Amino acid sequence: MAIEKPCRGVREVMGVMELSDAAIATSGDYRQWVDIGGQTYAHTMNPVTGAPLRNSLTAVSVVAASCMLADAWATALLVLGEIEGPRLAQKRGMDAFTERADLARERAELANDPKAEHIELANIYIQRGVSPELAHQVADQLMAHDALGSHARDELGISETLTAKPLQAALASAASFVVGAALPLAVTFIAPTDSVVPWICGMSLVFLGSLGAVAARAGGASVVIGAWRVTLWGVLAMGITALVGSLFGAVV
Structure with missing residues (x-):
């Protein structure tokens, strides 16, 4: 079973997993949405606010005994958000995979224009006091090792140290x-x-x-x-x- 990249306008496979006597379902905001005045609104509604869902998760995939159950939990975890969603999944022992919206956008940008992303990362280091030549060398090596991780850490401020545990x-x-x-x-x-x-x-x-x-x-x-x-x-x-x-x- 293939899991699609949760990126708007992109139809690519992010990963593949084998299932046996189980089902998988994904809920997200990257397929069904509307743009109003430059602001995008997802089709999933927050039952607390009564408004379209707005949090940092862009997709949640859940493996369960039936597709109906997997779909219900995927939507529920998506609504709960990046902290409470995984916490509930862990409490119930569910196999759930979450994708943050900012990481999804960064992954798409790296795929579409890696050169611009390289310059963006190098400029971050230059602003921190690193010489331009060294900054580009550091960006080269970090992106060769882990491009998404480097941008997540230095551009978005996402790291294992700051991630909720x-x-x-x-x-x-x-x-x-x-x-x-x-x-x-x-x-x-x-x-x-x-x-x-x-x-x-x-x-x-x-x-x-x-x-x-x-x-x-x-x-x-x-x-x-x-x-x-x-x-x-x-x-x-x-x-x-x-x-x-x-x-x-x-x-x-």
């Missing part, structure tokens, strides 16, 4: 939750027995504000606003939880 994100999230839960729990061991609840509520808000300030500082945002925002939502969450508990006469 679902496992790393999951571990970091789990560690954050463990630390976040451990702090209020530690308060229960030092708070007076007759006032454990007020102590936990108060210190939880202090911890939330502190973590909000740290996150804001790491992201280059206002520390005060970051701390206030997290603390405010923490107060609202506690208040709603207490209200539900009082309405139903139960501890939530």
